[in-house]
Amino acid sequence: MSEILKYELKRLLFHKVYLILCAVIVCYSWGLLTRDVILGISNTAPFSEWSFGYYLAKISPILSIMLLFFVTFFYSKQEKEIKGILLATPTSYEKIVTIRYVVIAIGFLIQSGIVALLSFIFLNRFFGYTRIANFIGIIITVLLPTFFLFMGIGRMMGGKKNIVIYGIIMMVLILAFLSLPYQVELFGESFFKGYPLEIGGIEPEFYVPMGYWINRICYSVIGIGLFFLARRKEVRSQF
Amino acid sequence: MNFFGYARVELKRILSKKITWIVMIGAFFSPALSYWLNQSSNTSSTRTSMYLLNPAFVGAFVCVFLFGFFTISEFHDIYKNQMEVFTDAIVSPTIFYIAKLFVLIGFAILAQGMVVLLYFPYTKMKIGAMFRGSLYFEVYFTIMFPAILFSILFAASVYQIVRRADLSFLLFLIFILISFNQKMQQNFLLSWIKPLVAVLSDDFSNKRVMMTVYYNRLFWLCLMIGFCLFSFLCIRKYQKGIIGSFFYHIRKIYLPVLGIFCFILAAFLYQKQPFLDHSPLELDYENHYNINKYNQFLNYSKITAEIVPDVKKGTLQGNMTIELKNMSSNEQRMILTINPGYTISNVKANGKEVLVVDRQNDDFNEKQVEITLPAEKEILLSMEYGGFPREWSITETFQGDRQISSDYIYLDNTKFVPYIKVAPAINYLFEARITLPAHMMAVSFGRDDFVCISENEDGTKTWKLQQKGQGIIFYAADFTSEDLEAAGIPIRFIYSARHKEIMDKINIKETIKEVFEYCDEHIGALSFYGEEGMKLVELSAYSSGGYAGDGASAMAETCFSEEGLTDKNRGASGSEVMAHEIIHQWWGLGNMFMETEEEQEWSSEGLTVYTTYRLMKEKFGEEYAKENYVDLWQEGADKLKNNFYHRYPEYLEKLPESYVALIQNEQRPILKYQVMPLKILKAEQLVGGEEAMDKILKKLFQEKAYSYLTYEDFLNACGLTREDLELE
Numbered sequence: 001m002s003e004i005l006k007y008e009l010k011r012l013l014f015h016k017v018y019l020i021l022c023a024v025i026v027c028y029s030w031g032l033l034t035r036d037v038i039l040g041i042s043n044t045a046p047f048s049e050w051s052f053g054y055y056l057a058k059i060s061p062i063l064s065i066m067l068l069f070f071v072t073f074f075y076s077k078q079e080k081e082i083k084g085i086l087l088a089t090p091t092s093y094e095k096i097v098t099i100r101y102v103v104i105a106i107g108f109l110i111q112s113g114i115v116a117l118l119s120f121i122f123l124n125r126f127f128g129y130t131r132i133a134n135f136i137g138i139i140i141t142v143l144l145p146t147f148f149l150f151m152g153i154g155r156m157m158g159g160k161k162n163i164v165i166y167g168i169i170m171m172v173l174i175l176a177f178l179s180l181p182y183q184v185e186l187f188g189e190s191f192f193k194g195y196p197l198e199i200g201g202i203e204p205e206f207y208v209p210m211g212y213w214i215n216r217i218c219y220s221v222i223g224i225g226l227f228f229l230a231r232r233k234e235v236r237s238q239f
Numbered sequence: 240m241n242f243f244g245y246a247r248v249e250l251k252r253i254l255s256k257k258i259t260w261i262v263m264i265g266a267f268f269s270p271a272l273s274y275w276l277n278q279s280s281n282t283s284s285t286r287t288s289m290y291l292l293n294p295a296f297v298g299a300f301v302c303v304f305l306f307g308f309f310t311i312s313e314f315h316d317i318y319k320n321q322m323e324v325f326t327d328a329i330v331s332p333t334i335f336y337i338a339k340l341f342v343l344i345g346f347a348i349l350a351q352g353m354v355v356l357l358y359f360p361y362t363k364m365k366i367g368a369m370f371r372g373s374l375y376f377e378v379y380f381t382i383m384f385p386a387i388l389f390s391i392l393f394a395a396s397v398y399q400i401v402r403r404a405d406l407s408f409l410l411f412l413i414f415i416l417i418s419f420n421q422k423m424q425q426n427f428l429l430s431w432i433k434p435l436v437a438v439l440s441d442d443f444s445n446k447r448v449m450m451t452v453y454y455n456r457l458f459w460l461c462l463m464i465g466f467c468l469f470s471f472l473c474i475r476k477y478q479k480g481i482i483g484s485f486f487y488h489i490r491k492i493y494l495p496v497l498g499i500f501c502f503i504l505a506a507f508l509y510q511k512q513p514f515l516d517h518s519p520l521e522l523d524y525e526n527h528y529n530i531n532k533y534n535q536f537l538n539y540s541k542i543t544a545e546i547v548p549d550v551k552k553g554t555l556q557g558n559m560t561i562e563l564k565n566m567s568s569n570e571q572r573m574i575l576t577i578n579p580g581y582t583i584s585n586v587k588a589n590g591k592e593v594l595v596v597d598r599q600n601d602d603f604n605e606k607q608v609e610i611t612l613p614a615e616k617e618i619l620l621s622m623e624y625g626g627f628p629r630e631w632s633i634t635e636t637f638q639g640d641r642q643i644s645s646d647y648i649y650l651d652n653t654k655f656v657p658y659i660k661v662a663p664a665i666n667y668l669f670e671a672r673i674t675l676p677a678h679m680m681a682v683s684f685g686r687d688d689f690v691c692i693s694e695n696e697d698g699t700k701t702w703k704l705q706q707k708g709q710g711i712i713f714y715a716a717d718f719t720s721e722d723l724e725a726a727g728i729p730i731r732f733i734y735s736a737r738h739k740e741i742m743d744k745i746n747i748k749e750t751i752k753e754v755f756e757y758c759d760e761h762i763g764a765l766s767f768y769g770e771e772g773m774k775l776v777e778l779s780a781y782s783s784g785g786y787a788g789d790g791a792s793a794m795a796e797t798c799f800s801e802e803g804l805t806d807k808n809r810g811a812s813g814s815e816v817m818a819h820e821i822i823h824q825w826w827g828l829g830n831m832f833m834e835t836e837e838e839q840e841w842s843s844e845g846l847t848v849y850t851t852y853r854l855m856k857e858k859f860g861e862e863y864a865k866e867n868y869v870d871l872w873q874e875g876a877d878k879l880k881n882n883f884y885h886r887y888p889e890y891l892e893k894l895p896e897s898y899v900a901l902i903q904n905e906q907r908p909i910l911k912y913q914v915m916p917l918k919i920l921k922a923e924q925l926v927g928g929e930e931a932m933d934k935i936l937k938k939l940f941q942e943k944a945y946s947y948l949t950y951e952d953f954l955n956a957c958g959l960t961r962e963d964l965e966l967e
């Protein structure tokens with residue numbers, strides 16, 4: 001089991017698409033930090049929870065696109081052939097799929113780690129800020145629901161042509177450009193930018209309203225739901 | 240099968256697919272998205288911008304994605320289905336590639352044609368009398384269509400090189416992402432999706448800005464064709480890999496040669512762009528004022544310039560003669576500043592050629608030319624100058640203001656006549672003659688006027704201006720002029736004939752009179768106008784806002800928009816900008832303001848904004864004035880007060896310098912336009928109300944006429960201290 005995991009992980013992490021995306025994310029993150037975050041989002045400190053959340057929200061469309069690319073990679077033709085070979089080995093199909101999604105999750109985790117690390121380096125170098133633990137909750141609330149959602153969508157659409165996934169990627173980009181109210185938005189930009197102004201005052205304390213919690217929970221539930229729905233379908237089509 | 244045969248087969252195949260129709264429908268509706276996005280359409284924009292430029296931008300943006308995606312999926316469809324083997328046998332892969340490209344471009348033309356035809360009536364209706372059909376087609380076919388074309392060429396080439404859908408799609412997205420990078424977007428040559436057109440004028444020509452768009456398109460066409468030719472080298476041959484195919488194709492030597500030629504041409508276009516000068520972006524005022532020292536041994540008694548603009552090419556040719564006196568007995572060097580786009584030639588002193596050195600040291604949109612004058616007492620210096628006026632490099636994102644075109648000419652100072660760094664003699668005169676197409680009227684910004692002195696046989700008119708001093712701001716357009724009188728001052732109101740209908744409709748004369756009468760009554764009479772009165776000039780939208788000077792105020796066309804002047808409920812814009820610019824005749828001209836580092840907030844803007852507020856309060860009521868002025872000032876003051884760096888200046892010191900400048904540039908206008916008026920309002924409450932304030936301002940206006948009015952003066956007149964006016 002761990003052999004397959006290692007093999008799959010290596011294949012994904014050294015894949016061309018993954019490496020290019022890594023480079024893009026690093027450049028984009030640094031640009032974002034030194035151009036937007038440095039000014040302090042909505043009059044808060046550049047090292048406030050609001051500014052940090054805004055930064056993650058701006059990155060998260062690209063992270064989601066990366067996730068979808070992983071899924072297409074998983075379902076591409078070449079990969080299907082390898083699946084055939086793997087099926088010949090005693091490992092069950094169910095297990096292989098599980099391993100694949102674990103691999104995707106690890107890839108995503110590493111990428112998120114890089115994004116967070118960059119911001120910590122930035123905050124430390126420019127502001128001498130070190131209390132990083134404050135941000136872990138934000139990382140989870142911003143990135144996890146989108147992670148679930150795109151895993152779900154990816155698995156749902158995975159069996160279909162890649163074209164469909166590319167279509168979804170374009171939708172993600174368009175969604176990122178529209179600024180929807182925080183109760184329904186996907187990435188969190190409106191929340192982190194708009195809510196501190198709504199609270200008003202100087203340097204408002206970080207606070208997450210019910211509406212945003214519900215938003216995050218809904219997207220997570222939809223994502224997980226889609227994921228397992230897709231699994232049931234796949235298992236059924238096996239027999 | 241030949242090319243056409245194959246193209247026909249391809250066309251049939253594409254037409255039968257669902258995605259083709261989805262892309263076509265998407266392309267068709269894309270410009271309409273801008274109507275939906277711009278619902279809060281602001282009155283400070285022109286109609287042509289709102290109903291023509293923005294739809295073309297949004298259309299380009301959406302279609303770049305649609306067609307890039309379509310191209311990759313189309314190519315992938317063929318190669319993925321292993322049709323390669325099968326097509327290779329009946330048609331050469333190169334011909335297949337070309338046919339495929341042509342079919343895709345054909346679709347783009349079809350989609351664009353549909354958009355252009357079907358949006359025409361709506362656009363025409365919305366823009367109304369100012370609609371120009373030629374501009375309509377020009378905008379769609381230079382802004383939206385090339386963006387689609389480049390997207391197709393790029394996507395196809397990338398696919399041909401990497402031959403994988405996911406990788407090409409990713410590279411395509413990265414290319415788009417890079418294109419939205421700030422640096423790319425603020426460079427007029429690199430921004431290919433959204434060319435740098437900040438605004439399109441309703442009333443005047445847009446020729447200059449459209450020239451940059453054409454140039455941008457040419458530059459990208461070279462790049463994209465070069466890239467595409469390179470991709471031809473990668474067309475897989477006989478089941479060979481990319482390297483094998485590359486060496487197979489490179490034997491056709493014309494492909495790489497042509498490709499490299501395209502790249503070189505692009506690099507040449509980039510290097511040699513004629514639109515912007517090379518002034519450094521950092522402004523060194525000290526150096527600028529010190530470097531231009533006047534030569535004390537010289538003075539001039541008369542300057543004569545004859546200017547002939549070429550309205551087709553956008554260039555100008557001029558002759559200048561200067562009567563100089565050399566008070567030393569040596570050779571003297573004279574500095575002349577001129578627009579960096581111009582060259583000086585045929586320089587003669589008393590008929591003999593002299594040494595001329597063009598220093599090519601662009602700064603502040605000028606360069607210096609050094610002329611060595613002979614050791615003679617009386618010198619008659621003559622020269623020719625001319626070229627294409629270059630705009631200042633710092634105005635890259637807002638080009639199009641200064642231009643020479645068949646219905647609008649706007650040239651200031653060294654773009655009109657070279658400026659000599661020599662003091663005038665006791666009796667001196669500056670005389671300019673300019674020959675213009677008959678329909679244009681020449682106007683100068685200042686007390687003196689251009690007079691038509693002859694109507695020539697070739698359908699042109701010659702205009703003459705005589706004034707003291709060299710500085711000149713020149714406009715020419717299809718102007719109409721009307722005389723009116725307000726508060727005892729004769730006013731010549733000069734505006735575009737194309738705007739006449741709207742001017743009458745919004746009853747502009749009444750609005751102007753109102754402003755003058757209000758200021759006359761509440762601040763005091765303007766004393767520095769002679770018999771000739773003052774001028775009000777309408778400029779193109781490229782001069783955002785406006786400016787005021789001695790004897791004249793100039794305002795952009797957006798100040799006279801129907802939307803801004805008829806709708807009371809709209810924000811502070813349109814007529815209010817106009818009022819603001821007129822009020823500067825009281826604050827900023829009669830009374831001077833010096834800007835200092837310590838007291839950045841004190842400038843002519845504070846009192847001007849405050850007076851505008853008072854006028855609007857009288858006109859539209861307290862509620863309106865509070866909502867559109869006081870609340871906005873408060874918002875600005877709050878924003879500043881809450882700003883992180885304002886609260887903790889110690890962090891500002893830790894930042895690299897470029898960030899400090901960025902943050903300070905953002906704060907400066909807030910200080911001038913929002914914080915100061917709020918302080919004056921506070922002073923008004925402290926001195927006992929509006930009437931008391933009016934009295935103080937009246938007194939200040941009279942006492943400080945023709946001298947500097949400092950913040951100190953203002954505080955003393957109010958009997959207040961700095962601390963009293965600090966905002967909490």
Ligand SMILES: [Zn+2]
Nearest residue numbers: 819823844847
């Ligand atoms: Zn002003």
